Amino acid sequence: MTTQTLAQKLLAAASGRSSVQAGEILTCKVDLAMFHDSSGPRRLKPMLEALGTGLWDRDKVVLVMDHYVPESGEESRRIVRIAREWAREQALPHVYDSIGICHVVVPEHGHIRPGMFCVGGDSHSPTGGAFGAYMFGVGSTEMLGVVASGEIWVQVPRTIAMQWNGRLQAGVTAKDMALAMIGRFGMNGGRYQAVEFCGEAVRALSMQERMTLSNMSAELGSQAGLIAPDAVTLDYLHAAGVPGARGMDISHWRTDEDAEVERHEFDAAALAPQVAAPHSPANAAPVGDYPFTPIQAAYIGACTGAKLEDLRAAAEVLRGRRIAAGVTLMVAPASAFDQRRAQEEGIMDALAAAGAQVLPTSCGACSGYGGSIPEGVNVISTTARNFKGRMGAQTARVFLASPYSVAAAALTARITDPREVLA
Amino acid sequence: MSAQSTQHRVWRVGADIDTDQLAPGAYMKFGIEEIARHCLQGVRPEFAAAVRPGDVLVAGRNFGIGSSREQAAAALVHLGVQAVIAPSFNGLYFRNAFNVGLLLVTCERADEIGEGERVSLDLAARQVLRAGGEALPCAEVPGFLLDMVRAGGLMNLLKRRLADGSLARHPLRA
Numbered sequence: 001m002t003t004q005t006l007a008q009k010l011l012a013a014a015s016g017r018s019s020v021q022a023g024e025i026l027t028c029k030v031d032l033a034m035f036h037d038s039s040g041p042r043r044l045k046p047m048l049e050a051l052g053t054g055l056w057d058r059d060k061v062v063l064v065m066d067h068y069v070p071e072s073g074e075e076s077r078r079i080v081r082i083a084r085e086w087a088r089e090q091a092l093p094h095v096y097d098s099i100g101i102c103h104v105v106v107p108e109h110g111h112i113r114p115g116m117f118c119v120g121g122d123s124h125s126p127t128g129g130a131f132g133a134y135m136f137g138v139g140s141t142e143m144l145g146v147v148a149s150g151e152i153w154v155q156v157p158r159t160i161a162m163q164w165n166g167r168l169q170a171g172v173t174a175k176d177m178a179l180a181m182i183g184r185f186g187m188n189g190g191r192y193q194a195v196e197f198c199g200e201a202v203r204a205l206s207m208q209e210r211m212t213l214s215n216m217s218a219e220l221g222s223q224a225g226l227i228a229p230d231a232v233t234l235d236y237l238h239a240a241g242v243p244g245a246r247g248m249d250i251s252h253w254r255t256d257e258d259a260e261v262e263r264h265e266f267d268a269a270a271l272a273p274q275v276a277a278p279h280s281p282a283n284a285a286p287v288g289d290y291p292f293t294p295i296q297a298a299y300i301g302a303c304t305g306a307k308l309e310d311l312r313a314a315a316e317v318l319r320g321r322r323i324a325a326g327v328t329l330m331v332a333p334a335s336a337f338d339q340r341r342a343q344e345e346g347i348m349d350a351l352a353a354a355g356a357q358v359l360p361t362s363c364g365a366c367s368g369y370g371g372s373i374p375e376g377v378n379v380i381s382t383t384a385r386n387f388k389g390r391m392g393a394q395t396a397r398v399f400l401a402s403p404y405s406v407a408a409a410a411l412t413a414r415i416t417d418p419r420e421v422l423a
Numbered sequence: 424m425s426a427q428s429t430q431h432r433v434w435r436v437g438a439d440i441d442t443d444q445l446a447p448g449a450y451m452k453f454g455i456e457e458i459a460r461h462c463l464q465g466v467r468p469e470f471a472a473a474v475r476p477g478d479v480l481v482a483g484r485n486f487g488i489g490s491s492r493e494q495a496a497a498a499l500v501h502l503g504v505q506a507v508i509a510p511s512f513n514g515l516y517f518r519n520a521f522n523v524g525l526l527l528v529t530c531e532r533a534d535e536i537g538e539g540e541r542v543s544l545d546l547a548a549r550q551v552l553r554a555g556g557e558a559l560p561c562a563e564v565p566g567f568l569l570d571m572v573r574a575g576g577l578m579n580l581l582k583r584r585l586a587d588g589s590l591a592r593h594p595l596r597a
Contacts, residue, residue, distance in 0.1 A: 139493030192514025
């Protein structure tokens with residue numbers, strides 16, 4: 001039996017082979033195709049009609065309305081209307097409309113499970129890798145090929161193992177780990193290979209934190225961001241209502257000990273909160289490297305920064321305190337489910353009492369499709385990208401950081417080490 | 424696909440050109456004509472109006488980082504850009520480009536090529552030829568991706584496969 005990486009095992013299974021070699025080009029069968037209102041129906045419907053064919057398997061399709069909701073303006077209303085009408089016309093069984101961001105809502109409903117091969121019509125689709133599934137992002141035309149044929153080509157990647165030894169300090173998160181790796185290796189450090197996050201610190205992360213790591217493998221330039229499934233994964237799936245989740249045999253879905261990987265080691269305990277300066281996630285540096293950096297707007301949102309755990313982190317900093325005068329703090333929870341749970345825990349009230357404005361649960365300002373970020377300001381944000389103009393305002397300077405760090409900056413109106421506030 | 428002798432005028436841009444530069448988020452709600460009008464407006468404001476069919480874009484490292492929005496490649500096709508030549512591309516952008524019929528040429532020494540230069544492409548020999556005759560080596564493009572670009576993108580290949588029966592048709596409606 002040849003030794004294989006987790007990525008190789010997942011791709012072997014998807015291509016009906018017992019083992020595969022790095023560099024081989026395979027045709028894989030797709031277990032799940034996810035897309036949203038922006039990448040999905042408005043592009044797929046006319047192309048399918050032009051081809052005169054339909055969906056290969058509607059049970060394997062998941063549609064999420066998250067980019068242009070809530071609708072504002074004629075064009076966004078038209079895009080969302082197309083999505084809703086097409087969902088009805090196709091009798092799609094899995095449609096999640098205006099209840100949160102696809103990368104959070106799809107796992108919430110138990111669609112992504114260990115061993116699956118999935119594609120998403122969004123660049124942050126590697127989020128699914130947190131469940132031990134092979135998942136990556138594709139454009140709309142490639143998604144057309146998937147929904148018409150049920151197949152897609154993949155070149156078997158090498159595996160870059162990011163091994164985090166030890167445990168994170170309090171106030172340091174998966175977002176800080178992600179920014180540190182992007183800062184060290186750059187936005188093409190992943191070379192479109194498979195990154196696998198491993199080590200004690202990764203195993204200690206909750207499922208939502210693991211999703212943040214896998215999500216940001218998009219910014220590392222890797223195709224997939226995998227984490228071997230374990231009891232934490234199965235507990236999440238059980239809570240998500242996946243039948244038999246706790247009894248699932250996941251022993252196969254790990255990288256064999258002697259499989260060939262490129263390994264990088266990190267000391268989790270030594271990691272300080274990270275902040276990425278404008279205009280690249282690769283400009284990440286320890287928070288202490290930003291003395292006296294004023295902040296006028298703080299944004300807690302996105303699939304990678306406003307899940308329940310992110311909201312909890314923000315509330316830990318903000319509870320019983322008020323944000324600084326002259327700072328705007330916006331919170332856009334990543335899903336309605338997480339917002340409801342945060343409400344039950346008193347988190348939403350604590351954030352509002354601190355001065356936060358609560359925005360709808362959608363992609364919002366992260367994709368720059370809406371317009372909540374003012375021109376000319378310094379913004380600190382839990383989102384994934386700070387390219388020039390990305391959040392909609394051409395002259396805004398966006399710093400990326402964890403929800404702890406964003407909340408701390410909102411309190412002090414400057415970039416601040418959250419550990420000072422939490423101490 | 425251009426013949427080896429066809430000369431292409433070069434537009435230069437730097438490293439890390441992201442998909443928001445190529446297809447700004449604010450215009451994503453519109454069709455490709457409108458998105459293309461704003462292509463690269465942040466770094467080369469004159470580009471979209473002045474680029475001519477057959478021109479090539481020569482970029483620094485990591486071209487196409489960011490979003491899965493394939494309009495970031497389709498906008499260049501719409502403007503008639505023949506190819507993008509760069510030392511490296513984002514992997515997702517690489518797939519999207521070929522799917523919408525845009526040729527990408529990975530050339531480690533692309534940064535030696537200057538603004539306004541004339542270059543030609545010899546894909547069989549895997550090289551970019553500069554006007555002075557210098558040949559810059561480039562990576563092999565897998566044959567099935569070259570076929571895709573020659574066909575004008577994945578859409579046309581799917582049409583072909585549906586016509587010859589190698590791809591089964593499914594009902595258009597539920």
